[in-house]
Amino acid sequence: MSTRKQPQGNATPSAADYLIASRQCELMNLQYFLQMGKVVQSISNLVHGLQRERGATNVFLGSAGEKFAAERRATVQESDRLCGLFEQALTEVHEELTAHPVSSRLLNGLASALHGLAQLPPLRASVESQALLVEDATEAYSRLVHEMITVVFEAAETAVDPSIAGLLVAMVHLMNGKELCGQERAVGSAGFSRGCFSNAQSKRMMHLIEAQERCFEVFVSFVDDHSRALWQSLRANPREAEIERLRQLGCSVGRYKSLDPELADRWFALMSDRMDELKTVEDSVEGCFHSRCVERFAEARNSLAHQETLIASLGAEDSGPQPVLVLCDSGEEARTGKAWDSDGVGERFGRSLFDLLQEQTRRLQQMDDELRSARDALEERRTQEKAVLLLMDHRGIDNDEAHRLLRKLAMDQGKKLTEVARALVSMADVLK
C-alpha cells in the first residue's frame, strides 16, 4: 500500500515520525473511502434493482400470476447482473478490508448482506410457483434491502473526514427514505387493488409517509447543493401532488365506499416513477461523494508530502528549545483548516516542529467538532432503531406500533424522539 510508512527498524521513533504517522492515518482512511465508494455505488444500484424486483413480484403474486410475469423475470435478470457487480466491487476491496479491518460491524454487515443475497434463488423459486403470500415476499425483499443499506450505514460510521461522513449520512438517509417509499408503494398497491384500505394498512401508510419525511429532512441537511437542487425539483414535480391525493384516499381511515381498482396501476406507476427519480438523486450524491473522496485524498497526499519536506528541513536542529525558522504555510491557512491545500506557494512565516504539532492538534480538533453532527445523526438513527426493537420485544407489538408508541411517548413528555429513545435504551436492563 503506497501510503503506508515503512517501520524504521529499532530506532526510537521521534515526534516527527508520529506527526507524519498521524497524517498518514488520515490519508489511509481517505484511500479506504475511495475504494468503499465503489461498493456503496454498487449497493445503491443493487438496492434499486431489488426494489424493482420486489415491485414486479408483488404485482405478479397479487394478480395470481396474470400480470408482470415477463417483467418480473426481466427484473430478476437485472438484479443478478447488479449483484454480480456488487460482488466484483467487494472482491476489489476485499484485501484492504480484511488486512486493515476498519470495523467489525461493517464486516458483519457485509456477511449478512451476502448471506441474504444467497437466499434469493429459493425465494424466487417460491415466487415463480406462487407458493408465497405477497406479504411474505415483500417482507423477504425488504429484509434484504435493509441489510444492504446497513452496510452503507456502517461504512458511514467509519468515516473520519467530516465532509465525507456528512455525504454518507445524506446517502444513508436518502436510501432509507427511498426504501420506505418502496414499502409505501407495496402497501398502497395492496389497498388500491383490493378496492379499500384496512385500518392497519392506512396506519402503516401514515407511518411510512412520516418516517420517509424524517429521513429526507436529515438527507437535506447533509447533502451537497447540486443534489439538494435535484431533490427540490423532484418535490416540485406534478407527480408529487397526484401521489399526495392518492395517499389521502388510502389514509382516510373509516371510509367504506370502495376505491376504483384502476387506481392501483396508476399508484404503482407514480410511485415507481418517484423511486426512479429518487435514484437519480442518489446517483448525484454518489457522484459528489466520489469526487469529494478524490479531492480530499489528493489534498491530503500533497499536504503529507509537504509536511515531510518541512520536517526533513527541520532536521535534528529542532531538539533545542528555540523554534527553528522554516518556510511554511501562512498562519491564516492553518487557522482556517486549509493547511491541506497548501502547495508551498505563498509561504511567508517560519515554523517549528512545535507549531506543526499545534496545527495538527487544531486540525484534528476541528475535524472532530465538524464530525459531531454527522455522528449524532447516525447515533440517533441507531438509538431509535434499538428503542423500537426493545418496545417490539417487550410489549409484543409490531414495528409500526412501536414507532407510534415512541412518538406518543415523546409527545406526552414534551421531549425529542431521540431523547425518549435514548432513555428507553438506557433503561433496557430494567425493562427486561
Next chain:
Amino acid sequence: MSTRKQPQGNATPSAADYLIASRQCELMNLQYFLQMGKVVQSISNLVHGLQRERGATNVFLGSAGEKFAAERRATVQESDRLCGLFEQALTEVHEELTAHPVSSRLLNGLASALHGLAQLPPLRASVESQALLVEDATEAYSRLVHEMITVVFEAAETAVDPSIAGLLVAMVHLMNGKELCGQERAVGSAGFSRGCFSNAQSKRMMHLIEAQERCFEVFVSFVDDHSRALWQSLRANPREAEIERLRQLGCSVGRYKSLDPELADRWFALMSDRMDELKTVEDSVEGCFHSRCVERFAEARNSLAHQETLIASLGAEDSGPQPVLVLCDSGEEARTGKAWDSDGVGERFGRSLFDLLQEQTRRLQQMDDELRSARDALEERRTQEKAVLLLMDHRGIDNDEAHRLLRKLAMDQGKKLTEVARALVSMADVLK
C-alpha cells in the same frame, strides 16, 4: 501478524469470509491493546517520575536552591530512566501502530508527548541555574504531564471491547485526579511556605480539590473491584483527615493571620505520600487491565478458531434456505454474550450460518451498548475541556475561572455541567 486473514486472490468473498473477518477485526483490536498496555504502563510510571521531579523542582526553586538540590537531581535521573522505558515500549509497538494506524489523534498525541519530552533538558538547565520562576517550572512540567495523559485518553477512545474501554476510562480519570493532586501540592506548598494564601491561591486550591473529586467519582464507577478496594483504603488512611485540615487552612479566604511556615514541609510530605499511594492504585488498575487484555484475547482467539471449524463444517451446504444442523454453542450462551467462552464442550443445538450471523450481530450490538457509558465518560471530559478552552479564549480568563464560570452557568440554569459544556461548544461558531 498472526491474526491477519490471508486475502483469497480473486475469488468472490462469501458471507462466511466476512463473518470470520468481523471476528478477526475484534481480535486485532484486542491484540493491539495487549501491546498498548505496555505503553500505558510506561506512561503511568513516567508521569509519576515527572510529578516527583516537579515537586522536587518546586522546593528547590522555592528555597532559592537551598533545599532538595540532591533530591532533585535524583528525580531527574529517575525520570530519564523512565523516559527510556517509555521510548522502548513505544519502539516495540511502533510497527503495529503505524502499519495499522488506529487513530490520527493517538499518533498526534504521541508526537506531542515525545516533543514535550525533548524539551526537558533545556527546562532542567534553567532550573539548575535558577533562571526560572517556580510557577513557570510548574507550568512546564504540568503541560508535559497533560500531554502524556492525553495519549492514554486517546488510546481509551480506540477501545472496542467494553470491559477494556471501561478500565482505560478508570485509568485516565485516576491519572488526571492524581495530576490535579500534584498541582494542589504545588499551590499548597507555595501558600504554606509564604505563610499565607492569596485569594487566587485559595480559589485555585478549591478548584483543584473539586476537579479531583469529579475525576475520582468517574474512576470509581469504572474500575475493577480490587482497585476500588485499594482506593477505599487510601481514603480511610488517617493522612487524608490531616490533608483535609490543612486544606481548610489554605482555602479559608479572607484570613490574614499568617500560617506556620513549618506546615509547608508537612503538607508536601503528606501530599507526596498521597500521590505515592494513588500510584499503587494506578498500578493495580494497570495490572487488571493487562490480565483483562490477555484473557479477552485468549477467549477471542479460541472462539474464532471454533467459529472457523463450525463454518468449515457447514461447507457449501448452507447456500440453501434450510438451516443445516451443526454442533455448536448452546443458545443460552449466545444470548448472554458468552459465545467467546465456548470451547466446544456442552454443545447441544444445531446452528446454521444464519444463526451464527445473528449471534455476531447481537454480540456487536451488546458490546456497543456496553461501550456507550465508557464513550460517554470520555466524551464528557473532552466536551468540558473544549468548553473551558472556548471560555478562556472568548472571555480572556484563565483555566480556573473558566471552570468556575462553567459550573456557575450549570448551577444558574439548573443543568448538568456536561449539558452546559455541550451547548457552549455547539455555539462556538456564534461566539467567535
